[in-house]
Amino acid sequence: MYVAVKGGEKAIANAHALLAKAGRGDERQPRIEHAQVAGQLAVLVARVMNEGSLYDPELAARAILQAQGDALEAITLVRSYRTTLPRFGYTEPVDTAALPPQRRVSATFKDIPGGQQLGATFDYTHRLFSDPAEATTGFADNESATAHEDEMPRVADLLGVEALMEPERPADFDDPEPADLTREPTVFPMSRAERLQALARGDEGFLLSLGYSTQRGFGRTHPFAGEIRVGEVEVEFDAPELGFAVPLGRIEVTECQMINQFTGNADTPAQFTRGYGLVFGRAERKAMSMSLVDRTLRADEFGERRVAPAQDEEFVIMHADNVEATGFVEHLKLPHYVDFQAELGLVRRLNKERMAKADAAAGTSSEEVEALA
Template identity: 75%
Template sequence: MYVAVKGGERAIANAHALLAKEGRGDAELPELSTEQVAGQFGVLVSRVMTEGSLYDPELAARALSQAQGDALEAVTLLRSYRTTLPRFGYSEALDTTGLPPQRRISATFKDLPGGQQLGATFDYTHRLFAEAPTEGPELADHTDGDRVSMPRVSDLLGANALIEPDAHPDQDATEPGDLTREPTVFPMTRAERLQALARGDEGFLLGLAYSSQRGFGSTHPFAGEIRVGEVEVEFDAPELGFPVPLGRIEITECQMVNQFTGSADSPAMFTRGYGLAFGRSERKAMSMSIVDRALRADEFDERIESPVQDEEFVISHSDNVQATGFVEHLKLPHYVDFQAELVLVRRLNREFHERQDHAEPVPSDLVPTVEEVLA
């Protein structure tokens, strides 16, 4: 409790009341509803859901309203609420192979089987291209029986053994690690790293991805494929013995394609970076996939010489809730700590001047002239 300020708890209550008043804005204007936030700020809502590890557009919108648009505060609120929810188990791994995209683009092949699906995007608002990708067929006009086939770019490369195999986890494997319930232990498995990156701060991951692209990480990839669409979530109930559908959620999936020149034991091929996020989160998924590949440096015997390749550095500092708490706790009282350092600095300062006062003067004949120094 921050009771050091004048007024104690009453001052804190007044601060909260003032915050609510200022956050409301002009009372003569209609209040922004949760439905408006969820419907008109979809990209921001997607970020809060992804970093808050909870898919619920309505709750994420409500958190944003309470936080006055502060994304990190909204993420904190959503994570706090998430900890109160009962845990029934884990859903089945999402099958994104046949993900029917609202948006599907690739920067690797112009004439992509199934076509490019531009969808709703800002990509061409502020950019001029000599030749933009052509829009593919509208999937909404097709039924499940005649939906246009859109194979993965990675599968096209894999057919010719030009990309590393896509490792599918064994469905009978042990229960996956859960970073929200278990302490972080280094080194981590790739699955654990992907969990951490999915919850990581978008801005931090974007900066790391940019650093890797500029040479501080030896990763300058191609966007193999980016898909945005809805996918079904299934839960395997033990008492039933088979998975049951829980509903559909919107996700963004990104696969980056990276060159690997080969080694004494491996031929030259392309390698993968993977990113997945809730809702429309292309920037986050792309940044995540670049950082994922950079963190796989040891798998390919690459030198680890940049921050983006250092697993402990990336994972330990990518969580924005932890980072926010550690930075913002500096606003809380640190009177005792500061007084201790103040005493130390004063003593060291006094000792320095005492040494200067008792220092023997340098004889004048040993002090060089300006001409001697210039010579």
């Protein structure tokens, strides 16, 4: 047993060395620095920060390099590091209504106060490879980029003036302190605040698929992108010893408010309802997917039947965490010799019994064959 363990340790050390060599690539090429990754692969960095539950572009870039571009491995690195950090407290809720957007679009109205602001997006690019030697040398002026914050009201608030949109907070909403999913066990049913925590750090691909399913009839949604904003918000920390909130800095976020139909019921008039998504960095696809799934998971609030996977809170939340999912899938690569030998023995025994019955049946009457069957 000692020899096997010793040999295993040596093999693992060699595997680590080979991994480092494969990750370095051609040594004639300059090594990629994490500052380059953070600056030029911002969308990938945003995904790692979101699903790693830690806003730190530099650390996320380091994780991407160490993981050789494997997003899930980088997310696991960030999540693991996060567990070692001390907790000083909670920041104040960020004021996204005052977010000065770098990008702001709405699919509900052509003309909105403050105007549409296209910003940096792939939405209008041709899916053709570009010449890497070409560089952008100019920037188009954008009038809405200089608009004052009070000139950009939320689209959902415009509908709320006519009572066509559900209130952002119900009249009886007491704003309880939400549970912290990183410190407390998951208990179902969850509050919406807890679900949003889980969705914000959920796997983008999984949420995208669920969001897509809701539009294909598996979730009773008929969504409109009410508003998508990308920009920086200020984060404040309420220090008890000071008695007031202290600005910590600004972070880039993407916010999506999805507008959905609701025909009403005996207690509630027909109105539009909300799906919400808020994530780190430039991550519109994630924010939109999150808002679609958020609205679908609110089925009970509106008396809707839950008939689709995306409406099943436990199914969605328990399978959205890609760190847990990756660990459970990849653990299959670990030795399962004893388990497999046990099942192999079982299959052999069952086949042996089946063959014995067949042999016995071959020399008996039809009545005896039926009895054996």
